[in-house]
Amino acid sequence: xxxxxxxxxxxxxxxxxxxxxxxxxxxxxxxxxxxxxxxxxxxxxxxxxxxxxxxxxxxxxxxxxxxxxxxxxxxxxxxxxxxxxxxxxxxxxxxxxxxxxxxxxxxxxxxxxxxxxxxxxxxxxxxxxxxxxxxxxxxxxxxxxxxxxxxxxxxxxxxxxxxxxxxxxxxxxxxxxxxxxxxxxxxxxxxxxxxxxxxxxxxxxxxxxxxxxxxxxxxxxxxxxxxxxxxxxxxxxxxxxxxxxxxxxxxxxxxxxxxxxxxxxxxxxxxxxxxxxxxxxxxxxxxxxxxxxxxxxxxxxxxxxxxxxxxxxxxxxxxxxxxxxxxxxxxxxxxxxxxxxxxxxxxxxxxxxxxxxxxxxxxxxxxxxxxxxxxxxxxxxxxxxxxxxxxxxxxxxxxxxxxxxxxxxxxxxxxxxxxxxxxxxxxxxxxxxxxxxxxxxxxxxxxxxxxxxxxx
Amino acid sequence: xxxxxxxxxxxxxxxxxxxxxxxxxxxxxxxxxxxxxxxxxxxxxxxxxxxxxxxxxxxxxxxxxxxxxxxxxxxxxxxxxxxxxxxxxxxxxxxxxxxxxxxxxxxxxxxxxxxxxxxxxxxxxxxxxxxxxxxxxxxxxxxxxxxxxxxxxxxxxxxxxxxxxxxxxxxxxxxxxxxxxxxxxxxxxxxxxxxxxxxxxxxxxxxxxxxxxxxxxxxxxxxxxxxxxxxxxxxxxxxxxxxxxxxxxxxxxxxxxxxxxxxxxxxxxxxxxxxxxxxxxxxxxxxxxxxxxxxxxxxxxxxxxxxxxxxxxxxxxxxxxxxxxxxxxxxxxxxxxxxxxxxxxxxxxxxxxxxxxxxxxxxxxxxxxxxxxxxxxxxxxxxxxxxxxxxxxxxxxxxxxxxxxxxxxxxxxxxxxxxxxxxxxxxxxxxxxxxxxxxxxxxxxxxxxxxxxxxxxxxxxxxxxxxxxxxxxxxxxxxx
Numbered sequence: 001x002x003x004x005x006x007x008x009x010x011x012x013x014x015x016x017x018x019x020x021x022x023x024x025x026x027x028x029x030x031x032x033x034x035x036x037x038x039x040x041x042x043x044x045x046x047x048x049x050x051x052x053x054x055x056x057x058x059x060x061x062x063x064x065x066x067x068x069x070x071x072x073x074x075x076x077x078x079x080x081x082x083x084x085x086x087x088x089x090x091x092x093x094x095x096x097x098x099x100x101x102x103x104x105x106x107x108x109x110x111x112x113x114x115x116x117x118x119x120x121x122x123x124x125x126x127x128x129x130x131x132x133x134x135x136x137x138x139x140x141x142x143x144x145x146x147x148x149x150x151x152x153x154x155x156x157x158x159x160x161x162x163x164x165x166x167x168x169x170x171x172x173x174x175x176x177x178x179x180x181x182x183x184x185x186x187x188x189x190x191x192x193x194x195x196x197x198x199x200x201x202x203x204x205x206x207x208x209x210x211x212x213x214x215x216x217x218x219x220x221x222x223x224x225x226x227x228x229x230x231x232x233x234x235x236x237x238x239x240x241x242x243x244x245x246x247x248x249x250x251x252x253x254x255x256x257x258x259x260x261x262x263x264x265x266x267x268x269x270x271x272x273x274x275x276x277x278x279x280x281x282x283x284x285x286x287x288x289x290x291x292x293x294x295x296x297x298x299x300x301x302x303x304x305x306x307x308x309x310x311x312x313x314x315x316x317x318x319x320x321x322x323x324x325x326x327x328x329x330x331x332x333x334x335x336x337x338x339x340x341x342x343x344x345x346x347x348x349x350x351x352x353x354x355x356x357x358x359x360x361x362x363x364x365x366x367x368x369x370x371x372x373x374x375x376x377x378x379x380x381x382x383x384x385x386x387x388x389x390x391x392x393x394x395x396x397x398x399x400x401x402x403x404x405x406x407x408x409x410x411x412x413x414x415x416x417x418x419x420x421x422x423x424x425x426x427x428x429x430x431x432x433x434x435x436x437x438x439x440x441x442x443x444x445x446x447x448x449x450x451x452x453x454x455x456x
Numbered sequence: 457x458x459x460x461x462x463x464x465x466x467x468x469x470x471x472x473x474x475x476x477x478x479x480x481x482x483x484x485x486x487x488x489x490x491x492x493x494x495x496x497x498x499x500x501x502x503x504x505x506x507x508x509x510x511x512x513x514x515x516x517x518x519x520x521x522x523x524x525x526x527x528x529x530x531x532x533x534x535x536x537x538x539x540x541x542x543x544x545x546x547x548x549x550x551x552x553x554x555x556x557x558x559x560x561x562x563x564x565x566x567x568x569x570x571x572x573x574x575x576x577x578x579x580x581x582x583x584x585x586x587x588x589x590x591x592x593x594x595x596x597x598x599x600x601x602x603x604x605x606x607x608x609x610x611x612x613x614x615x616x617x618x619x620x621x622x623x624x625x626x627x628x629x630x631x632x633x634x635x636x637x638x639x640x641x642x643x644x645x646x647x648x649x650x651x652x653x654x655x656x657x658x659x660x661x662x663x664x665x666x667x668x669x670x671x672x673x674x675x676x677x678x679x680x681x682x683x684x685x686x687x688x689x690x691x692x693x694x695x696x697x698x699x700x701x702x703x704x705x706x707x708x709x710x711x712x713x714x715x716x717x718x719x720x721x722x723x724x725x726x727x728x729x730x731x732x733x734x735x736x737x738x739x740x741x742x743x744x745x746x747x748x749x750x751x752x753x754x755x756x757x758x759x760x761x762x763x764x765x766x767x768x769x770x771x772x773x774x775x776x777x778x779x780x781x782x783x784x785x786x787x788x789x790x791x792x793x794x795x796x797x798x799x800x801x802x803x804x805x806x807x808x809x810x811x812x813x814x815x816x817x818x819x820x821x822x823x824x825x826x827x828x829x830x831x832x833x834x835x836x837x838x839x840x841x842x843x844x845x846x847x848x849x850x851x852x853x854x855x856x857x858x859x860x861x862x863x864x865x866x867x868x869x870x871x872x873x874x875x876x877x878x879x880x881x882x883x884x885x886x887x888x889x890x891x892x893x894x895x896x897x898x899x900x901x902x903x904x905x906x907x908x909x910x911x912x913x914x915x916x917x918x919x920x921x922x923x924x925x926x927x928x929x930x931x932x933x934x935x936x
Contacts, residue, residue, distance in 0.1 A: 309518075348600075352559075363592070368588055368591075368592065368621075369584070369585035369588045369589055370585065370589065374585070374588075378519070378581070378628070378632065379519065381628070381629065381632050382519060382632045382635060382636060385629075385632055385633060385636055386636055393629060393632075394629065397625045397626060397628075397629055400621075400625055401618060401621060401622040401625060404617065404618055404621055405614075405618065408614055408617065408618075412599070412610050412614065415596065415599055415600055416599060416600075416606055416609075416610050417606075447516070448516050449516050449517050449518065452516075452518050453517065453518060456518060
């Protein structure tokens with residue numbers, strides 16, 4: 001609760017800076033503020049509590065995920081410095097929107113009431129729509145914003161409809177009460193229908209197949225930093241929320257529903273990976289790779305009672321690798337009008353450090369050991385085998401192999417081709433973010449217990 | 457003092473080499489290579505005195521993973537092979553110039569680190585991590601410093617990477633399955649499992665995929681010849697000298713004891729696959745025009761025989777295989793080095809463009825001849841000891857296996873001597889062939905010396921490996 005208020009305060013402060021003409025300090029102060037909020041959040045780890053008649057419930061789950069979101073936001077804000085160099089006049093708007101986005105994210109994992117959940121998802125989505133269209137002179141960015149807005153509001157509508165159904169069946173928005181009532185033998189048919197509608201809406205948000213069509217276009221068209229936000233923060237938020245919704249409402253995860261998850265999970269992995277193989281644009285490629293990672297994360301829903309820790313681990317590993325990868329992409333594709341793989345040619349020669357970081361990030365996403373991605377997959381596989389879904393694991397293994405194909409395409413381009421241009425300048429913040437994110441990734445890869453035991 | 461020291465030494469070596477800069481990198485790497493060899497010998501000494509040099513500590517609580525390094529005779533023999541070949545391989549590269557050599561030598565040491573870890577790990581997950589880790593340096597070594605057309609090289613290397621990764625991921629699934637049954641990844645706990653024969657079959661197949669690709673066995677060998685040809689000679693040496701042995705070692709350490717029933721049931725098939733590799737490799741080698749490719753296929757034939765030996769599940773078979781692994785490691789490194797020496801002077805790997813070198817450099821010729829003879833398992837060479845033991849064990853299973861496997865000696869002699877004849881003998885070549893340099897000479901003499909020393913006196917190695925092989929064999933025969 002304190003987290004949420006503090007974040008909103010920080011967002012308002014950002015807007016005030018604009019009025020006070022204090023732009024230069026905005027990024028350092030925001031980062032310091034977020035670090036403070038992070039400390040505040042962590043201090044609530046051992047003090048579960050609920051506020052405003054269960055509107056907001058703070059527990060270990062919400063604290064862990066909120067901390068992850070705050071860390072990701074710190075990285076994204078740090079990257080903004082270089083990215084918005086030429087848009088100084090709007091800097092405070094962009095930063096403030098990112099902070100409000102974080103607000104929505106935190107609300108989405110700490111809701112105790114479906115009304116709060118919907119508020120959170122709208123705050124997050126609207127911030128993202130704005131960011132997607134923020135490069136307003138660019139046709140593609142406009143298209144991305146429009147597309148994302150139409151698709152997203154459609155999904156929100158479905159979610160709202162689902163919430164109404166649940167309310168109709170249960171007579172309450174309160175998660176705890178719904179959970180209690182859902183254990184009774186006779187449930188009105190509206191309840192499962194409502195759950196299915198909410199789930200479909202969330203599948204839109206995580207871009208799982210067959211609700212993924214918006215992702216590649218929106219990722220490609222949006223400004224690169226927004227793409228980074230969408231593919232790391234927004235994806236992880238939506239996944240955590242879906243997990244929380246289904247586990248908190250004790251939704252009857254019966255055999256049929258699990259089969260649907262199995263199918264969607266396998267389909268997301270396969271379609272995402274196969275489509276990614278063909279992409280020449282790095283942002284599109286990572287969009288499809290994100291679709292396949294959504295498929296991996298959906299596997300946690302198959303053992304929903306025990307897999308909170310592994311979801312947190314996977315989300316952390318994936319998003320840290322994503323941040324590291326995107327900071328290199330931001331560096332390479334600055335002043336370019338596209339993000340094609342050709343831009344990366346010879347990066348291993350011109351800038352070995354960033355090439356190594358991007359290689360590490362991609363290896364983590366492919367699940368090669370010592371990077372956190374490996375343990376994320378390992379824990380996921382063992383949990384899913386335990387739940388009795390060997391088929392999904394085998395599909396996941398085959399998909400991991402396919403994914404190596406396109407991750408290595410980028411690595412090959414960096415090391416196997418001659419450089420076609422030289423880049424000057426070593427933006428400190430980009431280097432710092434890239435290295436810190438990858439180092440964190442390796443650290444949690446070497447000591448997975450640090451994260452895994454948080455939600456044990 | 458325990459084996460973790462060796463791993464730390466190699467890892468620190470890799471980092472220091474990278475930091476030492478391009479000029480010093482090769483020397484620093486050689487220093488650390490020799491230091492790790494020294495460390496291995498000291499450890500061997502401690503081990504022979506009966507001290508406990510294993511190392512175990514808790515790493516991750518959930519899932520239950522330990523950082524467990526177990527040193528028994530078998531793993532120490534393989535570690536010795538690794539740490540003895542690493543300085544030789546580094547030293548052999550002194551005649552070449554590499555761009556960005558600090559990264560190059562650091563990667564060699566890092567790969568040596570990962571392979572040593574693979575041989576020592578006694579926790580399934582740790583073993584898997586080292587196994588995968590060894591793949592990354594060789595990928596970059598072959599990709600960045602390889603030879604030939606860049607596009608072809610990329611294709612070959614990526615194919616190799618995806619192939620091996622695909623195999624190992626199925627092994628990972630098998631490990632996860634075993635973990636869920638045993639509650640631990642430790643090899644002792646996995647050995648205690650009582651798996652049904654159908655479970656064992658699946659486990660066996662998952663492991664088989666990983667190892668058959670790595671070794672490689674027919675029909676999973678298609679990556680091999682191209683990668684050997686395209687990789688720089690150092691990479692080829694690392695691959696054929698040590699990395700292949702990771703697969704063979706793993707068969708003995710992990711696959712057979714964990715799924716003995718499946719191994720017994722399919723014994724003839726498995727030996728058949730190995731022997732098919734012998735015959736296929738030999739015949740294809742006969743037709744090769746490229747020296748490195750010829751050696752690659754000869755390597756395929758040799759590892760086919762070694763794996764046939766391990767799948768006999770007899771003490772002789774296992775012992776012969778391990779001896780042959782070590783012997784083959786040295787001889788193949790020597791032969792690839794010979795190819796490199798010729799390439800340094802003639803800039804070609806095509807056999808037809810060589811010939812008539814003998815008269816110009818008799819010393820080099822005789823060393824090369826000794827290597828060729830060792831490769832075809834002439835008595836008094838180390839390879840003879842290994843190959844003979846393997847063939848003997850095969851004859852105990854079925855005489856025809858030994859007869860078919862024995863073709864390796866006949867065919868091997870044929871293609872190796874023919875190759876020798878075309879490269880070295882004949883009318884004196886008009887192009888000048890500079891005599892071997894001191895560095896090259898030392899490397900070759902060292903390798904030949906090792907091969908003949910252990911050929912005449914294999915007892916230390918046999919004594920080292922036999923107890924642990926017996927232990928593994930009891931494990932294999934525990935259920936009958």
